Amino acid sequence: MTRRIKGTRLEQKAQDAPCLICDTCGAQVPLSAPAPVCPACATPVPLTEDGTLDLRQDVSFDTLLDIASYDDAHGVRSQNRRLAQFYEGLLRAAGLGHARHILEIGAGSGNLTSGLVELDFFGQVYASELSPGFMRLLKQRLGEQREEQLRCVLLDANALPFADCGFDCVLGHSVLHHLARFEQTLRESYRVTRPGGICAFG
Numbered sequence: 001m002t003r004r005i006k007g008t009r010l011e012q013k014a015q016d017a018p019c020l021i022c023d024t025c026g027a028q029v030p031l032s033a034p035a036p037v038c039p040a041c042a043t044p045v046p047l048t049e050d051g052t053l054d055l056r057q058d059v060s061f062d063t064l065l066d067i068a069s070y071d072d073a074h075g076v077r078s079q080n081r082r083l084a085q086f087y088e089g090l091l092r093a094a095g096l097g098h099a100r101h102i103l104e105i106g107a108g109s110g111n112l113t114s115g116l117v118e119l120d121f122f123g124q125v126y127a128s129e130l131s132p133g134f135m136r137l138l139k140q141r142l143g144e145q146r147e148e149q150l151r152c153v154l155l156d157a158n159a160l161p162f163a164d165c166g167f168d169c170v171l172g173h174s175v176l177h178h179l180a181r182f183e184q185t186l187r188e189s190y191r192v193t194r195p196g197g198i199c200a201f202g
Contacts, residue, residue, distance in 0.1 A: 007168035014137070017031060017124070017166070018126065018166030018167055018192075019031060019162065019163040019166055020162060020163070021161055021163055022040065022041060022046060023043070024041050024043040025030040025038060025041040025043070026201070027040035027041065027044060028163050031053075031126075035047060036053075038101055047144075048132070050136075050139065051152075052132075052135055052152040052153065052154055053151070053152065053154065053155075055153060056154050056155055056162045058156070059109040063125060070074070075104075078188075079115075080111055080113075080114040080115035080118075081114075082115070083112050084114075085115070087112070087116075087173075087200060087202070088121045091169060091200065092121075093122075094198050095198075096168065096169060096197070096198050098121060098168075099168045100123040100124065101123060101124050101168050102116065102123070102125045102126065102170075102171060103128060103162070103171070104116065104126065104166045104171050104173075105128055105157045105170060105171070105172035105175055106126060106130075106150075106157065106172055106173075106175030107127035107129045107134070107135075107138055108129065108130060108134050109134050109138050109141060111173065111174075112171065113125060113127045113138060113150070116171075117142065117149050117150055123168075124151065125150050125151070126153055126167075127150060127151070127152050127153065128153045128157065129152075130155070130156060131154075135152055135154060138152065156173075157179060157188065158179065158180070158181050158184045158188065159184075159188070160188040160192055161193070162192045164191055165195065166194065166195045167193050167194065168194060168197045168201065169193065169197050169200065170189040170198075170200075171199075172202075173199070173201075173202050174202070176201055186201075
Protein backbone atom coordinates (compact mmCIF):
# COMPACT_ATOMS: atom_id res chain seq x y z
CA MET A 1 0.00 0.00 0.00
CA THR A 2 1.45 3.35 -1.02
CA ARG A 3 -0.04 6.78 -0.53
CA ARG A 4 1.34 10.05 -1.89
CA ILE A 5 0.81 13.04 0.41
CA LYS A 6 -0.41 15.97 -1.67
CA GLY A 7 1.28 19.31 -1.20
CA THR A 8 -2.02 21.02 -0.50
CA ARG A 9 -2.97 18.71 2.38
CA LEU A 10 -1.13 20.78 4.96
CA GLU A 11 -0.04 24.38 4.69
CA GLN A 12 2.60 24.05 7.39
CA LYS A 13 6.09 24.18 5.94
CA ALA A 14 7.99 20.91 6.19
CA GLN A 15 10.73 20.87 8.83
CA ASP A 16 14.38 20.63 7.82
CA ALA A 17 14.59 17.68 10.20
CA PRO A 18 11.99 15.84 12.29
CA CYS A 19 10.98 17.31 15.64
CA LEU A 20 9.28 15.85 18.69
CA ILE A 21 6.45 17.53 20.53
CA CYS A 22 7.47 18.18 24.14
CA ASP A 23 5.17 16.38 26.61
CA THR A 24 5.68 19.13 29.16
CA CYS A 25 5.07 22.35 27.19
CA GLY A 26 4.10 21.34 23.63
CA ALA A 27 7.12 23.00 21.98
CA GLN A 28 8.97 21.38 19.10
CA VAL A 29 12.18 19.57 20.06
CA PRO A 30 14.72 19.01 17.23
CA LEU A 31 16.06 15.46 17.06
CA SER A 32 19.52 16.47 15.89
CA ALA A 33 21.22 16.16 19.30
CA PRO A 34 22.16 12.73 20.75
CA ALA A 35 20.27 13.67 23.95
CA PRO A 36 17.54 16.12 22.86
CA VAL A 37 16.31 18.75 25.29
CA CYS A 38 13.26 20.98 24.85
CA PRO A 39 14.48 24.47 23.89
CA ALA A 40 11.44 26.06 25.57
CA CYS A 41 11.24 24.38 28.98
CA ALA A 42 14.58 22.48 29.19
CA THR A 43 12.86 19.10 29.70
CA PRO A 44 15.16 16.29 28.50
CA VAL A 45 13.77 13.65 26.15
CA PRO A 46 13.78 10.23 27.91
CA LEU A 47 16.57 7.87 26.87
CA THR A 48 17.23 4.23 27.71
CA GLU A 49 20.62 3.22 29.12
CA ASP A 50 21.90 2.48 25.61
CA GLY A 51 20.79 5.86 24.21
CA THR A 52 17.53 4.83 22.54
CA LEU A 53 14.86 7.53 22.59
CA ASP A 54 12.06 6.19 24.81
CA LEU A 55 8.86 7.93 23.73
CA ARG A 56 6.37 5.28 24.83
CA GLN A 57 3.33 6.64 26.66
CA ASP A 58 2.86 3.33 28.47
CA VAL A 59 6.10 1.44 29.11
CA SER A 60 4.18 -1.69 30.13
CA PHE A 61 3.09 -2.31 26.51
CA ASP A 62 5.22 -4.81 24.62
CA THR A 63 5.00 -7.24 21.74
CA LEU A 64 3.24 -10.60 22.03
CA LEU A 65 5.66 -12.11 19.51
CA ASP A 66 8.36 -14.60 20.44
CA ILE A 67 11.39 -12.35 20.03
CA ALA A 68 13.93 -15.16 20.43
CA SER A 69 12.61 -17.18 17.46
CA TYR A 70 11.18 -14.41 15.26
CA ASP A 71 14.17 -13.94 12.94
CA ASP A 72 14.60 -17.64 12.18
CA ALA A 73 10.88 -18.15 11.66
CA HIS A 74 10.69 -15.27 9.14
CA GLY A 75 14.01 -15.64 7.29
CA VAL A 76 15.02 -12.17 8.40
CA ARG A 77 18.77 -12.34 7.82
CA SER A 78 18.43 -13.26 4.15
CA GLN A 79 16.14 -10.45 2.99
CA ASN A 80 17.39 -7.07 4.17
CA ARG A 81 19.11 -5.49 1.14
CA ARG A 82 16.65 -6.91 -1.38
CA LEU A 83 13.76 -5.67 0.75
CA ALA A 84 15.19 -2.14 0.98
CA GLN A 85 15.79 -2.11 -2.80
CA PHE A 86 12.13 -3.03 -3.31
CA TYR A 87 11.02 -0.04 -1.22
CA GLU A 88 13.47 2.26 -2.99
CA GLY A 89 12.00 1.19 -6.34
CA LEU A 90 8.47 1.70 -5.03
CA LEU A 91 9.25 5.20 -3.76
CA ARG A 92 11.09 6.20 -6.95
CA ALA A 93 8.19 4.95 -9.09
CA ALA A 94 5.81 7.04 -6.97
CA GLY A 95 7.92 10.14 -7.65
CA LEU A 96 10.19 10.51 -4.61
CA GLY A 97 13.69 11.49 -5.74
CA HIS A 98 15.49 11.04 -2.43
CA ALA A 99 14.44 10.21 1.13
CA ARG A 100 16.37 12.43 3.55
CA HIS A 101 14.36 11.57 6.68
CA ILE A 102 12.66 8.18 6.97
CA LEU A 103 10.44 6.89 9.76
CA GLU A 104 10.21 3.11 9.89
CA ILE A 105 7.20 1.81 11.82
CA GLY A 106 7.66 -1.52 13.61
CA ALA A 107 11.32 -2.08 12.80
CA GLY A 108 11.46 -5.32 14.79
CA SER A 109 14.97 -6.76 14.80
CA GLY A 110 16.03 -4.70 11.79
CA ASN A 111 15.04 -6.71 8.71
CA LEU A 112 14.24 -3.64 6.60
CA THR A 113 16.34 -1.22 8.65
CA SER A 114 19.62 -2.98 7.93
CA GLY A 115 18.96 -2.69 4.20
CA LEU A 116 17.84 0.95 4.35
CA VAL A 117 21.10 2.12 5.92
CA GLU A 118 23.10 0.44 3.13
CA LEU A 119 21.44 2.32 0.27
CA ASP A 120 22.36 5.88 -0.77
CA PHE A 121 18.71 6.68 -1.56
CA PHE A 122 17.88 6.71 2.15
CA GLY A 123 19.32 9.36 4.44
CA GLN A 124 18.59 9.52 8.19
CA VAL A 125 16.58 6.47 9.28
CA TYR A 126 14.43 6.68 12.41
CA ALA A 127 13.74 3.03 13.27
CA SER A 128 10.78 2.82 15.65
CA GLU A 129 9.57 -0.12 17.68
CA LEU A 130 7.28 -0.71 20.66
CA SER A 131 9.34 -3.56 22.09
CA PRO A 132 12.63 -2.90 23.95
CA GLY A 133 13.57 -6.54 23.28
CA PHE A 134 13.31 -6.15 19.52
CA MET A 135 15.14 -2.82 19.69
CA ARG A 136 18.06 -4.47 21.52
CA LEU A 137 18.26 -7.10 18.76
CA LEU A 138 18.20 -4.39 16.09
CA LYS A 139 21.04 -2.48 17.74
CA GLN A 140 23.11 -5.66 18.23
CA ARG A 141 22.59 -6.54 14.60
CA LEU A 142 23.60 -3.18 13.17
CA GLY A 143 26.32 -2.37 15.67
CA GLU A 144 27.68 1.14 16.06
CA GLN A 145 28.94 1.63 12.51
CA ARG A 146 25.62 3.17 11.43
CA GLU A 147 25.05 5.51 14.37
CA GLU A 148 25.36 8.63 12.21
CA GLN A 149 22.57 7.41 9.91
CA LEU A 150 20.31 5.52 12.33
CA ARG A 151 18.22 6.80 15.24
CA CYS A 152 16.42 4.19 17.35
CA VAL A 153 13.11 5.19 18.90
CA LEU A 154 10.75 3.30 21.22
CA LEU A 155 7.18 4.47 20.66
CA ASP A 156 3.56 3.49 20.12
CA ALA A 157 2.76 3.79 16.41
CA ASN A 158 -0.84 4.72 17.23
CA ALA A 159 0.35 7.97 18.84
CA LEU A 160 3.44 9.26 17.06
CA PRO A 161 5.12 11.97 19.19
CA PHE A 162 6.46 13.88 16.18
CA ALA A 163 5.49 17.28 14.80
CA ASP A 164 3.61 17.44 11.51
CA CYS A 165 5.42 17.12 8.18
CA GLY A 166 8.86 16.05 9.45
CA PHE A 167 9.53 12.98 7.27
CA ASP A 168 10.02 12.43 3.56
CA CYS A 169 8.55 8.96 3.90
CA VAL A 170 7.08 6.57 6.43
CA LEU A 171 7.70 2.88 5.80
CA GLY A 172 6.39 -0.25 7.43
CA HIS A 173 7.07 -3.82 6.38
CA SER A 174 4.88 -6.67 7.59
CA VAL A 175 3.65 -4.64 10.54
CA LEU A 176 0.04 -3.45 10.08
CA HIS A 177 -1.47 -6.78 11.13
CA HIS A 178 0.41 -6.53 14.45
CA LEU A 179 -1.25 -3.22 15.38
CA ALA A 180 -4.47 -3.06 17.38
CA ARG A 181 -5.64 0.08 15.54
CA PHE A 182 -3.73 0.18 12.28
CA GLU A 183 -6.08 2.83 10.83
CA GLN A 184 -4.87 5.20 13.55
CA THR A 185 -1.27 4.36 12.69
CA LEU A 186 -1.97 5.23 9.05
CA ARG A 187 -3.55 8.56 10.03
CA GLU A 188 -0.56 9.38 12.22
CA SER A 189 1.85 8.35 9.45
CA TYR A 190 0.17 10.72 6.99
CA ARG A 191 0.28 13.53 9.54
CA VAL A 192 4.05 13.31 10.06
CA THR A 193 4.84 12.98 6.33
CA ARG A 194 5.71 16.19 4.52
CA PRO A 195 3.71 17.41 1.50
CA GLY A 196 5.09 15.55 -1.51
CA GLY A 197 6.28 12.71 0.69
CA ILE A 198 5.10 9.09 0.62
CA CYS A 199 3.81 6.50 3.09
CA ALA A 200 4.38 2.89 2.03
CA PHE A 201 3.37 -0.26 3.90
CA GLY A 202 4.01 -3.71 2.47
